[in-house]
Amino acid sequence: MRVSIILAPGEMKQYVIFPLDFRRYFISLIKSMLENSPLFNRFKQERPGYSPYVFSVNFQKIVNIDTRMQQMWVRPPVYLLFSTGLYEVMTALCNGAISLKGQDTILGLKLRHINLLPLKEIKSSPQVFKIRGHAVLRGRNGYIDAAESTVEELEEAINTHLLKQHEFLRQEYGQSLSPRIGKIKVIPSASSYHKGVCSHYGGRLTTLQGSIALDGPADSLQFLYNFGLGVRTGQGFGLLEVR
Incomplete structure (x- = not known):
């Protein structure tokens, strides 16, 4: 919505x-x-x-x-x-x-x-998403840098945030969410993302910009579309559009 x-x-x-x-x-x-x-x-x-x-x-x-x-x-x-x-x-x-x-x-x-706006339902996979502005992803060693991080590190960060956020929102805000979602995979050949840098609360954040192609369960892709990609979504980062 x-x-x-x-x-x-x-x-x-x-x-x-x-x-x-x-x-x-x-x-x-x-x-x-x-x-x-x-x-x-x-x-x-x-x-x-x-x-x-x-x-x-x-x-x-x-x-x-x-x-x-x-x-x-x-x-x-x-x-x-x-x-x-x-x-x-x-x-x-x-x-x-x-x-x-x-x-x-x-x-x-x-x-x-x-x-x-009209309701968008994602029923198929893969999907290519355009990142509106910037997305922020936190990896094991800090924020994900698209210029230096591997696809595997990017996938791990996305899935870690996805599964934790889904579990948290089901507990805190509603059982109406899909009870189970699965991991997704990044398709590098269909993606066009790059490193971004963004001013935020007096500092600078390393971000992800561009478009990203994701493959996985439709429920997982719908969740990312609804609630955003990565962390700091409530601060204006990570909103996705279906291309």
């Missing part, structure tokens, strides 16, 4: 200035949307565990990037794409978004529109 939330400045502008470390503001926006739901309790926990959703922030156009100033100029509107496999999470988010419609939110943006 996915919803696209469209934000734009209160006044007509050709562009708006964003910090390169912009995801933290959208994390705060999602907190505001979930403030009156039971899900808000996870934000009060020191270690809340895996997120029951994934999101990405997309721009109509990035006009310019100034790495020295750590800023970028983007052409509005701005799109917050939110995804989950849990009805109660989607309901809470949409209700919160509706309550903020037309109001000032973050970075001088007003919440303009809320569009529920």
